[in-house]
Amino acid sequence: MTPQSILAMLALGGLAAGALLHLAGLPGAGDAVWLATTVLCTGVAAWWVVEGLRRRQLGTDVIALLALVGTIAVQEFLAGAIIAVMLTGGRLLEDRASRRARRELGALLARAPRFAHRVDSGEIVTVPVEEVAAGDLLAVRTGEIVPVDGHVESGTAVLDESAVTGEPLPAERQPGELARSGVVNAGSPFHLRATTDATSSTYGAIVRLVREAEAKSAPFVRLADRYAAVFLPVTLLLAGGAWLLSGDPVRAVAVLVVATPCPLILAAPIAFTSGMSRCAGRGVIVKSGDAIERLARARVLLFDKTGTVTTGHPRLDRVLTATWTRSDEVLGWAASLDQASSHVLAAAIVRAARERDLPLHLPTGVSEVPGAGLEGMVEGRSVRLGKASWVAADPPAELVESARVEAGHSEAATVFVGVDGHLAGILLLRDPLRPDAPRTLRLLRRAGIERAVMVTGDRASVAAAIGDYVGADEVHAEQSPEGKVAVAEAASATAATVMVGDGVNDAPALARAGVGVALGARGATASSQTADIVITVDRLARLAETLAIAQRTRTIAGQSVGVGMGLSLAAMVVAALGYLPPVAGAVLQEAIDVAVILNALRTLFPRGPERAPVLRGDDAELVHRLDEEHRRLWPHVDELARTAETLRGAPEDRLAPTLTELSTFLAELAEHEREDERVLYPAVDRALGTPEVTATMSRAHAEISALIRRSESLVAELRAGEAGVETRERAAQALIELHALLRLHFAQEEENFHVLAPQVQE
Incomplete structure (x- = not known):
């Protein structure tokens, strides 16, 4: 149970206990309980005011503190207890709406490798990753994360780099080529010659970037405090004027009681909490009401490519065939053999064959040749998958060149299929675009996004083509994590921004943008923890719905605060004229609170763009x-x-x-x-x-x-x-x-x- 929950329960319990004692004919005891409740909350409110002053914020808590002190001074204990309930209840709601569960550094460190397998005198010794130094020879086993940056020493390394670079397709690294830390060995074991220690590695740099970005994040300024900058001096002038002109301090207390900014304390948090509930119902986790408010103001969209506007995993795109065979035959041979493979692309090939209802046969004599490919027997025929020069002795040059040109244009991976020593065909696999990506960007523009910017680590030619497809205004390609942070900072300096990504390499930019949104259905844990908003379903269109919910939430919160403050100001004038005593003022203030709370709860009910059309x-x-x-x-x-x-x-x-x-x-x-x-x-x-x-x-x-x-x-x-x-x-x-x-x-x-x-x- 949180401190805010305990305070709210004590205040409510004190109010109820005092009322029961009065009904039981013990008014003195009841007043004592109300006084104790008021004194307790006065101390807490004083602490909140001091904490706000340390942050150079003078908010609505000052008015509440003055009202509590005033009720004690003029012995209006019931009014004080009512104010205590409103104050602690509002703070509880606000805490639940804005409390953040930020564990991004913990998520990054949890994924970071803790041990490495060092080769010492021909033996493999497991050591803490902190003991690895540049020049050490390491063994990287299948499925393990590369612990530090280094060059492949022996064997062909097949690496899943999606968590670090955003690239969905596996990369092959030959001896002498660089392998970065944080990527996963998706192939056979290989040896790595370390070129850095763990602290100086690529993954360590990403951790530092997130730490620096978090340190630069501006503190959350509550919506209520911004209104209080105007409301507080008006309240003090009116209360002081009433006391001065009438000579009656009770009038000043009455003004402070009805001025207690419960529309500010309650309405905005309830509206934002309701908005967060609406988002959760659509599979979107919003970590704070502050995130909704900032998202509602967003005018610039920054988004990654891989896993954001693309699906983030390879799919079979095309099958190129030799003149003597057909595409279904080529795919059937390849998928049958790939049933025995753990290669990253094998699952995509097998899935494509099953989607076409092709019969698959059990391969025999399967073996993997490092750096070349996979071979085995399928229904009495020798099938090879891998490089062109290995699957066939003399592959048709025209077909091979055509495949490589097409793969280069569409950023596809190529798998050559050889049967009985002849090239049968070529499989092209790529990361497909999400069907809802263009529609999502159109909806976002309709909701107020003025500029859409793609920020990706992919090649410029591929990024430009996809940017045109989805409707991006700008494309920043070949960006490192540092480059993405720089783009996010530059955009955020001129307009409210929202950044959408899904990989570890996106985490620093998500933390630095105005609002970070992570696609968490398959995205990296670090990006999900760094982001302000996590879309837990595999649908980019939820982003447009969330923006619509955020905008309506902010509008309703503003309406509730504005109407509540207007009614409070009117009540303050009546109290200053002596027609509204403190207790009646507290009850009236409760009525105002009920009105603004009911209005704030309208956020729970979808309307317009929030009610996305769905077939059921x-x-x-x-x-x-x-x-x-x-x-x-x-x-x-x-x-x-x-x-x-x-x-x-x-x-x-x-x-x-x-x-x-x-x-x-x-x-x-x-x-x-x-x-x-x-x-x-x-x-x-x-x-x-x-x-x-x-x-x-x-x-x-x-x-x-x-x-x-x-x-x-x-x-x-x-x-x-x-x-x-x-x-x-x-x-x-x-x-x-x-x-x-x-x-x-x-x-x-x-x-x-x-x-x-x-x-x-x-």
Whole structure:
């Protein structure tokens, strides 16, 4: 139990006990209890005032202290006890609303490596990480965190660097290359030659940055104290004037009693607490009412890329195939072999195969060749995964170069698949964009965000493309943790900022920005603890909802304070004229409190942008099912361009299987689009309350349907053997048009509709 809780219970208990004693015919004892309650809270209020003066803050506690002292001086003990209850109850609510659970340094240190495996005279000795010095040879085992910065000494290091750099894809470090502390060994064990000690390492620097950022954070100035700067002198002048003109000190006490700023003490904390409750109901943890107030004023959005506007984990993007195989075959071979692998990309490859309902076979004779890849037998065929030069003796140069160029443009990882010594295909995996990212930024701009700035450690070319996609005004790429802090400080110097991130490398910038928001569903613990706000569900759109809640919370809190102060000022004038004694003033003040509290509680009830449209029940399940169909159809959509090339150049004897598969896919696609139009779009219209959004999507359905019919007609001619080169070309052109339109349409549906269903997740 906190001290604030104990004080509030004592004050309430004293008020109740005194009332019971009066009812029992013991007024003297009752007055004594009320006096003791008042004296106790007077001492506490005096301490709060002294503490405020030490921080150079003269707030509302001064008025409450004067009112308590005044009731004792004129022996208005009941009024004093009532003020004591209001004062301690308000402080309790405020404490619960603004108390922060900051343990970011503890989270960082908890993740930091504590031990290292040093190689001494051929033996591996486990030592505290503080004993590691530059030049030591260390062994880093699978799954361990690299303890200090160093160069890879032997073996190929496969490192998960997402917690430090934000990069979602694993990085390979060859002998002689640098491995930074704080990253995780996601591959085989390797040896590391330390170049720093633990204090000077990359991870140690991040800890220091958070410590410095926290030291620079400005103290929280309560909303009530800002109003008190005006309210306090007005109260003192009115009370002093009433006493001076009437000669009756009771009038001054009455003015102080009704001036006790309970609308300030109670209304704002209750509004902010209600706002925090609203956020919690949407899966967003706000650590203080102060954070809501600062978020409501935010005008500049700073955001990381990896894990923020992207999902933060690799997914299969495309399958490039050799002329003698198909994409499903390549993926099936790779996924079957990867079932026996612990590589970071293996899970993504296996998941992609299962999403396409491909049959997987148990591999045999599986072995890993460090620095090269994985090999084994799958249904009697020798399959290799890894580098191009290893999986095949003479891989087609054109296919390899095409894959590398495409991977460079889209920041994708490449996995080459060899079968029986020949290159069968290439898997491209990348960190996909969140479907709700562009929509979220649009909602944020509608809510008052004037500038959106991406701050990322990724390459400039990739960051610029993603920045354009989501609608960023500025892009700061290739930023270190120090660079992110510098951008956050520069932006915060000119406007109220909010920073969104999810990795350890974002933690210093989150602490330094006006408001730090961490995506904590899969984000690093340190960023979640450093941030003021943590989004615990894997949905970026919750940020826009939280901003809307914060703005309405701040508005309602201001209304409650303004109305309460206005009524208090009116009561003060009546008390100064002698028409309102202290006890009646205290009761009137309670009535004012009830009014402003009821108004503050309006924050609990959503309205406007806070009430985000969400599909529920059968409608949400429908979207979930259609989302799964999208996942199944996407690979076939991506194959359309390759199929078009096949139609243009394949010999007649190899055309039949392609036409059969194409005909089946076109029929499935037509049925999917009809289902969207017949069932999904009406459900979305109900959720949004308007058919305007789906109207343009329905127009796209009409275009897709027309292209499907034309393609089916041309395919039928080709299957009948009655068409020539011209028909092939028309069919190929129709497929290319359909490919482009489907990619755009599917992306639009996933952005606009699928984010409405809570159970549809990446």
